[in-house]
Amino acid sequence: MEFTNYTAGHLSTAEHETLAGLVARARERSRALDRPLLLGYGFDLGGVDLLSLLERLGVQNDFRFYWENPAEGFALTAGGVARDFSAGGPTRFSRLSRDIEQTMQDALCESEGREADGGMVVLGGFSFFDQLEQKDWPGFEPARLVAPAWIVRRDARGTSAMVSTEITPRCDTEKVLLRLGMLMAGLRRTALDMGRMAGNTFSQSNNFTILDRKDGKDGWLEVVARARDYIRKGSLAKIVLARALDLNCEIAPSPFVMLRRLREKFPHCYNFYFDPGAGQGFIGASPEQLARFDGMTVSTAALAGTMPRGGTPSEDEANGRALMASRKERAEHQFVLEGMVSALSPFGQVGHPHEPRLLKLNNLQHLYTPLTLRLDNRLPVLELLERLHPTPAVGGHPTEAALALIPGLESFDRGWYAGPLGWFNSGGQGEFAVSLRSGVLRGMQVRLFAGGGIMADSSPEKEFEETLLKFRPLLGALGN
Secondary structure, eight states: OOOOSEETTTEEHHHHHHHHHHHHHHHHHHHHHTSOEEEEEEEEOOSOOHHHHHHHHOOTTSOEEEEEEGGGTEEEEEESOSEEEEEOSTTHHHHHHHHHHHHHHHOEEEETTEEOTTOOEEEEEEOSSSOOOTTTSTTOOSEEEEEOSEEEEEETTEEEEEEEEEEOTTOOHHHHHHHHHHHHHHHHHHHHHHTTOOOOTTOOOOOEEEOOOTTSHHHHHHHHHHHHHHHHTTSOSEEEEEEEEEEEESSOOOHHHHHHHHHHHOTTSEEEEEEOSSSOEEEEEEOOEEEEEETTEEEEEEEEEEEEOOSSHHHHHHHHHHHHHOHHHHHHHHHHHHHHHHHHGGGEEEEOOSSOEEEEOSSEEEEEEEEEEEESSOOOHHHHHHHHSSOTTTSEESHHHHHHHHHHHOSSOOTTTTSEEEEEETTSEEEEEEOOSEEEEETTEEEEEEEEEEOTTOOHHHHHHHHHHHHHHHHHHTTO
């Protein structure tokens, strides 16, 4: 890369001329629309580890985002805010959908002289319920999506970046160029300094103390028994309950060290980190895709039914056969599958295999059925997410009956746990996961979440053991 002959602080002469013309067009467009709009400029970045890039570039107390599915070779990282979208209450999906759709239509995005692939990107997530407790989730909103100031994407085609800012009819062109130039230079300089270094994967170990909670073992066994009684009385068929594990650590955990460990151990999961810039970050390695969007095609999966991995190949195979043969696990999986088919069918043709397969992760295996929706008509991403969330895999069946009971049985506010988290762009591509196997980092305090589906024949003891297995990924990522 050539870093000489810069004007406006950090831009080459050619880039300065290109961006100056783009800013002039954006100002004119903003004047015609009579409202501010977003301007995005994309460029190639070269090979770089995106997690290390975020570690070096991300500013504490500023918005930061990370997303990676290592097995698919896809990663996104972003920082800063060009435009913020947030909402709460029962209309949160539709309100954000309307605002973001308008913003995407207005936006002017180009990439080194051509129209930018995919256009503008927003990323973020939603709480499980349509409200949350700020005392437990400071800085988080029931729904928050961000058009970032900078974003870097890595896929099979290579690594590309985009910097964005807001444009008004009377904005100062040179100040806009300086702002964009500084962002571009920061990304380029950091990438050049790093080369292909992946960072120190195991630079931090941590000891911690587990704090007493009402949903410790005895409390959890009682909660599961109560839920099972509701089901046996005919109130509902399934309810998904979760519990929390509160830790005090000797040192504040590094989310970057944790993410390196998670992506190494769980390459087939969605490794994520969302930091709203308020001193508390949300981290996880979720096995569960909520939806992938690609134009008129939507992919998703029913994931429910769990068994531990075996200690030997023969034991692992036996556990898999037992999972496939379990009436309880198969019934739980079928509730999820039928619920997702019902949510998707009004929008087009839904296809899926007749039998589930096994999804084998590092320490657990699940029943898994992929689904594909061919849309009859174009549909806003957030409208479809609203129809899918929450699936019976994280809520229960019937959904409304289960959701009404969950707050009275759980002893904490779920916040963003088990909510949708991901990204999408104005070109119709995107992906959201269900934010499972997750936790909150707040200084030296950590809260982890784990849950499971309760059925009429559930064993409270086995349900407790399952939560211990689901805590393991993040406990391991802490270095203990």
